[in-house]
Structures are given as C-alpha cells and as structure tokens.
Amino acid sequence: MEDTLLVDWSRAQFALTALYHWLFVPLTLGLSFIIAIMESIYVKTGNVVWKEITKFWMTLFAINFALGLATGIIMEFEFGTNWSNYSWIVGDIFGAPLAIEGLMAFFMESTFFAIMFFGWNKVSKKMHLLSTWLVAIGSNLSALWILVANGWMQHPVGMKFNVDTARFEMDSFWDVLFNPNAYSKFLHTIGSGYVMGALFVVGISAYYILKNKDVIKAKKSIVVGATFGLIASIFLILSGDESAHQVAQNQPAKLAAMEGLYDGHKRASIVAIGQLTPDKEIGDDKPEFVWSLEVPYALSLLGFHSVDAYVPGVNELVYGDEEEGIEPAKDKIAKGKIAIAALKNYKEAKRLKDEVSASEQLNIFRANEKYFGYGYLKDEKDIIPNVAISFYSFHIMVGLGSWFLVLFFFVLYFSMVNKLETQRVLLYSALYSIPLGYLAGEMGWIVAEVGRQPWAIQDMLPVGMATSQLSTGAVQVTFWMFAFIFTALLIAEIKIMFTQVKKGMEEH
Amino acid sequence: MFELLTYQQYWWFVVALLGGLFALMSFVQGGQTLLNTIAKGEDEKSIVIASLGRKWELTFTTLVMFGGALFAAFPLLYAVSFGGAYFVWMIILFCFIIQAVSYEYRLKPNNFLGQKTYEAFLYINGSLGVFLIGVALATFFTGGNFIKNEMNLSSWVVPSYGLEALLNPFNIALGLTLFFLSRVGAALYFINNIEHKDILSRTQRVLRVNASFFLLFFITTAILLLLMRGVGYNDGVFTVIEHKFLHNLLELPLLIVTLLAGVLTVLYAFYISMFKGSDKGIWFFGLGVVVTITTILSLLGFNNTAIYPSLADLQSSLSIENSSGSHYTLEVMSLVSLAIPFVLGYIYLVWRSMDKEKITADEVLSDSHHY
Numbered sequence: 001m002e003d004t005l006l007v008d009w010s011r012a013q014f015a016l017t018a019l020y021h022w023l024f025v026p027l028t029l030g031l032s033f034i035i036a037i038m039e040s041i042y043v044k045t046g047n048v049v050w051k052e053i054t055k056f057w058m059t060l061f062a063i064n065f066a067l068g069l070a071t072g073i074i075m076e077f078e079f080g081t082n083w084s085n086y087s088w089i090v091g092d093i094f095g096a097p098l099a100i101e102g103l104m105a106f107f108m109e110s111t112f113f114a115i116m117f118f119g120w121n122k123v124s125k126k127m128h129l130l131s132t133w134l135v136a137i138g139s140n141l142s143a144l145w146i147l148v149a150n151g152w153m154q155h156p157v158g159m160k161f162n163v164d165t166a167r168f169e170m171d172s173f174w175d176v177l178f179n180p181n182a183y184s185k186f187l188h189t190i191g192s193g194y195v196m197g198a199l200f201v202v203g204i205s206a207y208y209i210l211k212n213k214d215v216i217k218a219k220k221s222i223v224v225g226a227t228f229g230l231i232a233s234i235f236l237i238l239s240g241d242e243s244a245h246q247v248a249q250n251q252p253a254k255l256a257a258m259e260g261l262y263d264g265h266k267r268a269s270i271v272a273i274g275q276l277t278p279d280k281e282i283g284d285d286k287p288e289f290v291w292s293l294e295v296p297y298a299l300s301l302l303g304f305h306s307v308d309a310y311v312p313g314v315n316e317l318v319y320g321d322e323e324e325g326i327e328p329a330k331d332k333i334a335k336g337k338i339a340i341a342a343l344k345n346y347k348e349a350k351r352l353k354d355e356v357s358a359s360e361q362l363n364i365f366r367a368n369e370k371y372f373g374y375g376y377l378k379d380e381k382d383i384i385p386n387v388a389i390s391f392y393s394f395h396i397m398v399g400l401g402s403w404f405l406v407l408f409f410f411v412l413y414f415s416m417v418n419k420l421e422t423q424r425v426l427l428y429s430a431l432y433s434i435p436l437g438y439l440a441g442e443m444g445w446i447v448a449e450v451g452r453q454p455w456a457i458q459d460m461l462p463v464g465m466a467t468s469q470l471s472t473g474a475v476q477v478t479f480w481m482f483a484f485i486f487t488a489l490l491i492a493e494i495k496i497m498f499t500q501v502k503k504g505m506e507e508h
Numbered sequence: 509m510f511e512l513l514t515y516q517q518y519w520w521f522v523v524a525l526l527g528g529l530f531a532l533m534s535f536v537q538g539g540q541t542l543l544n545t546i547a548k549g550e551d552e553k554s555i556v557i558a559s560l561g562r563k564w565e566l567t568f569t570t571l572v573m574f575g576g577a578l579f580a581a582f583p584l585l586y587a588v589s590f591g592g593a594y595f596v597w598m599i600i601l602f603c604f605i606i607q608a609v610s611y612e613y614r615l616k617p618n619n620f621l622g623q624k625t626y627e628a629f630l631y632i633n634g635s636l637g638v639f640l641i642g643v644a645l646a647t648f649f650t651g652g653n654f655i656k657n658e659m660n661l662s663s664w665v666v667p668s669y670g671l672e673a674l675l676n677p678f679n680i681a682l683g684l685t686l687f688f689l690s691r692v693g694a695a696l697y698f699i700n701n702i703e704h705k706d707i708l709s710r711t712q713r714v715l716r717v718n719a720s721f722f723l724l725f726f727i728t729t730a731i732l733l734l735l736m737r738g739v740g741y742n743d744g745v746f747t748v749i750e751h752k753f754l755h756n757l758l759e760l761p762l763l764i765v766t767l768l769a770g771v772l773t774v775l776y777a778f779y780i781s782m783f784k785g786s787d788k789g790i791w792f793f794g795l796g797v798v799v800t801i802t803t804i805l806s807l808l809g810f811n812n813t814a815i816y817p818s819l820a821d822l823q824s825s826l827s828i829e830n831s832s833g834s835h836y837t838l839e840v841m842s843l844v845s846l847a848i849p850f851v852l853g854y855i856y857l858v859w860r861s862m863d864k865e866k867i868t869a870d871e872v873l874s875d876s877h878h879y
Contacts (some may be wrong), residue, residue: 344658
C-alpha cells in the first residue's frame with residue numbers, strides 16, 4: 001500500500017541528489033570541450049600562453065569534476081536503495097543504458113583524466129591533447145546513455161509487459177536507443193552544459209578584465225568562450241524547440257502545465273510572460289492568468305507544427321473531450337484497476353494450475369494493459385503535475401536561455417572590435433550571469449521531472465508504486481545525511497573556486 | 509543465440525569478475541588508510557597521495573560498473589539488496605562521496621573543512637567503506653532479511669535495514685579480509701610505484717604486518733565458508749543444504765583449480781616482495797586476487813545455488829534464474845560486454861604510460877597540479 005510520506009521523502013532525496021548533481025555536471029560537459037579547444041590551439045600554434053590558459057581552466061575543471069562524480073554514483077545507486085520496485089519493474093530496460101554508460105563512458109573519462117591532469121610531462125603533446133578530447137567525449141557519452149535512460153522514462157518504447165515475471169521487458173534495444181525523446185533531451189541537455197561552460201569562461205574572464213588582471217589571457221579565453229557559447233545558445237534554442245515538440249506529442253499533461261493551459265484550443269497561444277491565477281483549481285471557471293503577454297498561434301505551431309492544431313488543456317486531460325477523442329482520466333483509472341485485478345487473478349490461477357481461468361484473466365489484462373499504471377492512482381486530478389512549478393520553471397529557463405544568446409553575441413562582437421574593456425556593464429552582466437546559468441539548468445530539470453509527475457515511467461508506473469518499502473524514518477535519516485554533506489562540499493567547492501580565481505591565471 | 513541459463517551464468521561470471529577487479533583496485537582505499545603510517549611529513553604525504561590520486565577514479569568507476577552490471581543483469585538482486593540492506597549501502601555511498609573530493613581539495617587553499625578533515629575522509633573511505641563492502645558481499649552467502657510477494661516486490665522485515673549483518677561472524681570476517689587485502693595491495697603498489705627510500709622501508713614493515721592479518725582473516729573466511737550452510741534450489745524450490753559451498757567446490761573442479769592458482773599466485777607475490785626484494789609483487793598479487801575473488805563469487809552463481817538467500821522466507825530467496833534480466837536483454841548486454849577487453853586494453857596502456865617511471869619527490873613537488 002502506498003505510504004504518501006515515504007514517497008514524498010524518497011522523492012525529496014532523489015530530487016536533492018539530482019539538483020546537486022546538476023550543479024556540477026553542466027560545467028564538466030561544457031568546460032571539457034572548451035579546454036580541449038584551447039589545448040588544440042596550443043598544440044597547433046605552439047604558443048605557450050595557450051598552454052597556461054588551458055592549465056588554468058583545467059584547474060577549475062578539476063575542482064568541479066569530483067563532485068559531479070560523487071553525486072552521480074549516488075544517483076545510480078539510489079535507483080536501487082530508494083526505488084527498488086522501480087528497479088525490478090523496469091530494470092530489464094532501464095539497467096542496460098546505465099551499465100553501458102559505465103563501460104563505454106565512465107572508464108574512458110576516468111582513465112584519460114589521469115593523463116589530462118598528470119601527463120603533461122609523461123606523454124607526447126598529441127597524446128595529451130587526445131586524452132583531453134577523450135575526457136570531453138567520455139563525459140558527453142556518459143550524458144548520452146543517462147539521457148537514453150531518462151528519455152525512456154518520459155516516453156517508454158521498445159518493451160512489453162511480462163505477466164509471469166510481473167515486469168516490463170525490453171523487446172527492442174534499437175527502439176530504446178533511438179527513442180526520439182531521448183535524443184531531443186540529450187541534445188538539449190548537453191547544449192545547456194555547453195552554455196554553462198561558456199558562461200563560466202566568459203564570466204570569469206570578464207572579472208579579470210574588470211580587475212585589469214591577466215587581461216591578455218582573459219581576452220583570449222573570452223573569445224573562445226563567447227564563440228562556443230553563441231553557437232551553443234543557438235543549438236540550445238533549436239534543440240529546446242524539438243524537445244518541446246516531443247513533449248507535445250508524448251506528454252500532453254506536462255505541456256499543459258508548462259504553459260498554464262487549463263482549457264484546450266485550436267490555434268493555441270504561448271504565454272511569453274505572465275502570472276498564473278494563484279488559487280486556480282482544475283475544473284473551475286477562474287481565468288488562467290492574472291495578466292499575460294501572449295504570442296498568438298505559437299503553441300499550436302511549435303507543439304504540432306501547424307497553426308490549426310488542437311492543444312489539450314488540463315481540464316480536457318482530466319475530464320475528457322469526446323470531440324477530440326480524449327478519454328476521461330476517471331475511465332482510465334477504472335480500466336487500470338481492472339488490469340491490476342486481472343493480473344492478480346492470473347497469478348493466482350497459475351499458482352492453482354487453473355489454465356482456463358488464467359487464460360481468461362490474461363485476456364482481460366491484455367485488453368486493459370495500456371491503463372495498468374493508472375490503476376494505482378487515487379484521483380483523476382493526480383494525472384496533472386504541479387502547474388505553478390512547471391510553468392514558472394519553464395518560463396524562467398526560456399527567458400534566461402534567450403538572455404544568454406544576447407549576452408554571448410554582444411561579448412563576441414565587442415571582443416572582435418577590440419572594445420570589450422570599455423563595456424563595463426556588459427562585463428559585469430557576464431560575471432553575474434554565471435549563477436543564472438546554474439539557475440536555468442536547474443529550472444530545466446525541474447520542468448522535465450516535476451512535469452513528469454505523477455509518473456516514474458510516463459503512463460505506466462506512478463512514483464507511488466516505484467519506491468522501496470522502507471520506513472519513512474530511514475529515508476529521513478539519509479536525506480539529512482546527504483543534505484548535510486552535499487551542502488558542506490558545495491561550500492568547500494565555492495570557497496576553493498573563488499580563491500583559485502582570485503589568485504589569477506598566472507599561478508597554475 | 510544461447511539458452512537463457514547460459515547468459516545468466518555468463519553474467520554472474522562477469523559480475524564476479526568485476527567483484528574481483530574491484531577487490532584488486534581497492535588498493536587505493538588501502539593506501540588511504542596507510543597514509544599516516546608510511547608517510548612522515550607533508551612532502552612524503554604528497555608523494556603517497558599523488559601515487560594513489562592517479563588511480564582513485566578507476567576504483568570508483570569499477571564500483572559503479574559493478575553496480576551497473578548488477579542492475580542490468582540481475583535487477584531483482586539489485587532491487588532487493590539495495591532497497592533492503594538500505595543503511596549498509598547508504599553508509600558505503602556516503603564513504604565514497606567524501607573520498608571523491610578529498611584528493612583534489614586536501615591541499616587547496618581556503619578549502620573550508622581543513623586538510624585533516626579531508627585526510628580523515630580518505631581514512632573513513634578506506635576503512636569503513638571497504639569493510640562494509642565486504643560485509644555487503646558476504647550477505648550474498650549468508651542471506652538477508654527480506655521477503656518478496658507474487659509480483660516480485662520485496663521488503664525488508666527488520667528495522668535495522670541491513671545493519672544486522674554486522675552480527676554475523678562470516679560477514680565480519682569477509683569485511684576484515686577485504687580491508688587487509690586492500691592494505692596489502694596498497695603496500696605492494698607503493699613498492700612498485702614510488703621511489704623514496706624512507707617510504708619504502710616503512711612500506712615493507714606494513715606489508716609484513718598486514719599480510720599476516722590478511723592471511724589470518726582469509727583462512728578464517730575460507731573455513732567458515734566451506735563449513736557453512738547454503739541454500740540450493742531445484743525446480744524453483746529452495747532448500748537449506750549443509751556445507752553447500754564445499755559441495756559446490758567439489759562438484760565444480762575447475763573452481764578448485766582456479767582457487768588454488770589464485771591463492772598460490774598471491775602467496776608468490778608475498779614471497780618475491782618480502783624476501784626477494786622484487787617490486788613486481790603487485791602484478792602477481794593483482795592477478796591472484798582477481799582469480800581468487802572471481803572464484804569465490806562464482807561459488808554462488810553455479811550449481812543451483814541461491815545468490816541471495818532469504819532469512820525471513822526461504823522461498824523468497826534469489827537465484828541467477830529468478831532474479832535476472834530477460835533473455836533478450838542479457839543477449840544484448842552480452843554483445844555489449846565484448847567491449848570489455850578493449851576497455852581493459854586502453855586502461856592498461858594508459859596505466860603503463862603513466863607509470864613507466866616511478867613517482868619521485870621531485871616530480872610530485874614540481875607539478876603545479878599535484879594533490
């Protein structure tokens with residue numbers, strides 16, 4: 001039986017780990033490539049200044065890298081410790097990408113990391129450069145496999161339910177691997193990492209220019225960072241568009257929540273900016289927004305690539321819309337309960353070796369199998385994620401992503417015309433945009449994961465069914481244990497990072 | 509391509525091999541516990557830390573890989589053990605979080621917690637972390653307090669969530685064996701990797717003491733293992749069998765050969781390192797450890813043996829047959845596993861290129877990025 005408090009604490013612990021993890025990983029994804037580019041320039045030109053620049057950014061990279069690894073290992077094992085039902089029910093599909101990540105990506109990253117940091121005098125220049133690139137590729141391959149796994153949670157494909165083992169089993173590795181949802185998520189996620197890496201380089205370089213310290217190296221760094229950032233920002237916007245398109249196709253409740261859309265329309269607009277009506281409830285007559293600025297037709301166009309497309313709102317998804325062929329959630333829940341009962345009866349008939357009954361129950365199960373996960377929901381409104389969190393997170397993320405594009409453009413422009421030192425407002429903006437990059441990344445993951453609720457696996461397995469059967473107290477103990485150590489180590493990282501930056505680029 | 513059982517056995521072998529590789533790579537953890545014993549003064553500590561610091565991520569990754577392989581190949585074992593023996597695994601994870609940052613942060617200015625705290629973190633990781641991994645692995649032989657229902661969903665029946673394993677002498681003995689094994693491995697690794705007279709002289713002493721303790725606990729573990737009850741199964745029905753692992757050994761002669769070969773190789777490593785002044789002991793020790801641990805873990809996965817007996821409900825016990833991934837998934841993963849030799853190959857080449865010359869004080873102290 002579902003223990004709501006246990007589920008909430010299990011979710012809180014996983015969210016805590018994931019949010020901390022995402023404070024460190026984006027910088028690893030982006031900065032690793034920027035460093036590889038800088039080292040390539042050094043190897044190509046032989047200019048020792050580029051070697052010093054590379055080593056400086058490498059020092060900051062290393063300070064950040066370890067915490068990404070540490071929080072990553074916790075996430076992998078938390079699937080077992082806190083989501084053991086999940087691990088069994090979908091482990092046959094979900095476990096494979098995680099194992100492949102370890103074999104194909106982690107080993108590459110950790111093996112060549114040793115050369116990247118300690119091999120300057122032990123291997124040739126070209127071997128060192130190759131190692132730096134392999135660390136960057138390894139960290140991005142790691143993201144690929146994780147997002148194949150995460151993409152599958154958002155849009156499960158390539159599997160069937162085995163009634164005898166009572167779990168989902170993979171029947172097409174290629175469908176799982178080439179799940180379009182996984183690729184749109186992968187591209188968008190690494191894009192955000194590249195933007196973060198670029199913001200970091202541009203922001204810290206801007207700090208040096210403002211302080212008139214290490215200006216030559218800072219200006220060289222800023223050109224690489226801003227160029228990389230500008231390209232990454234464009235890529236991020238394009239991949240974000242595809243990601244939203246995938247959400248529209250496969251996760252209509254998430255899309256409705258992201259857009260604060262309660263009543264579905266054809267030719268639906270996008271709210272560029274707005275304030276949700278605070279006490280708005282599903283099914284009531286209150287307006288969706290206190291105020292809003294809308295872009296007409298844009299939601300239909302971006303979500304379904306047609307201005308005439310119908311976009312369902314929260315109300316239609318909960319209460320159904322016969323005209324649009326949307327089934328009420330209440331009916332889905334009822335069918336899900338039939339499926340659950342049939343599965344139980346099937347297992348019992350099998351135990352009693354009553355093959356006739358087993359066959360009948362199996363037929364009932366198969367007829368209602370599609371709604372199996374819905375049977376574990378208590379209320380029809382449970383199918384809708386938290387609208388306010390989804391809406392505001394999504395809009396903050398989009399707003400910040402747009403700002404970064406503008407920022408990189410102007411930083412690069414003034415760098416090219418050699419007037420960057422005079423643009424103090426722009427330089428301060430670049431510096432203070434570093435935390436905004438982290439904020440945007442975290443908001444993105446909140447949209448992705450809060451927007452997926454109540455599902456652990458979209459439409460198949462609600463989070464309430466996925467948890468380990470532990471006492472709430474046990475999870476509370478470990479939550480605070482991790483909250484304490486993650487926070488202490490984050491403070492340590494920030495203090496060390498600030499000290500290293502203040503030392504300047506010369507002493508590395 | 510092959511029968512399901514063949515894949516299940518293959519994957520248990522892969523898991524056992526990863527367990528063996530982790531046991532070898534735990535020399536990093538062992539070295540962390542020896543830091544203040546073999547290094548006097550900051551410069552010597554930096555040399556030892558530099559030697560370990562270039563390998564710690566490989567150990568970390570091997571542990572992740574072990575978990576990943578278990579998840580993909582035996583999801584029910586992964587779910588039952590991690591979701592049930594919760595506190596044991598959580599403490600292990602905690603020990604690995606604090607390790608990950610300690611190398612990098614230890615000497616960095618303004619590091620918030622201070623050098624001694626990070627060195628304490630390394631010690632905790634090397635001692636408590638390794639000991640508890642040994643205990644957790646030992647429970648695959650001695651069992652856990654779990655039950656599972658007809659939907660294969662499991663729950664733990666005692667509120668200590670795995671900590672009760674510390675009351676079992678076999679679990680303790682295996683934990684201590686792994687702890688001393690890691691310290692012996694570290695001593696042999698330092699002899700091979702560091703060029704520093706004082707450090708090496710202390711390392712030789714450490715090697716003798718820790719090798720004695722290792723042999724003591726290894727022999728204790730082996731005797732307890734061969735005398736203990738195990739759980740076997742036939743047609744899906746589990747029964748308790750006296751001296752199950754002794755039977756397994758006798759009925760699987762190949763394992764007798766590999767066990768003897770592994771143990772003798774480890775003893776040979778001790779001999780050449782302690783009495784012949786050789787610095788090649790780590791290679792023989794490594795080979796012997798991987799073969800021995802792989803053999804011991806293989807005693808679980810073959811001959812109709814439970815890989816995780818349930819102490820609460822015998823029929824809830826897990827075997828490679830009732831806890832594995834599907835035929836299709838195991839087949840796909842088996843194809844992927846063909847990349848393992850390639851991965852091991854580049855690890856070996858990188859390791860060789862980094863370690864072709866021993867670490868010296870000059871090298872470490874002149875490196876701007878030394879730990």
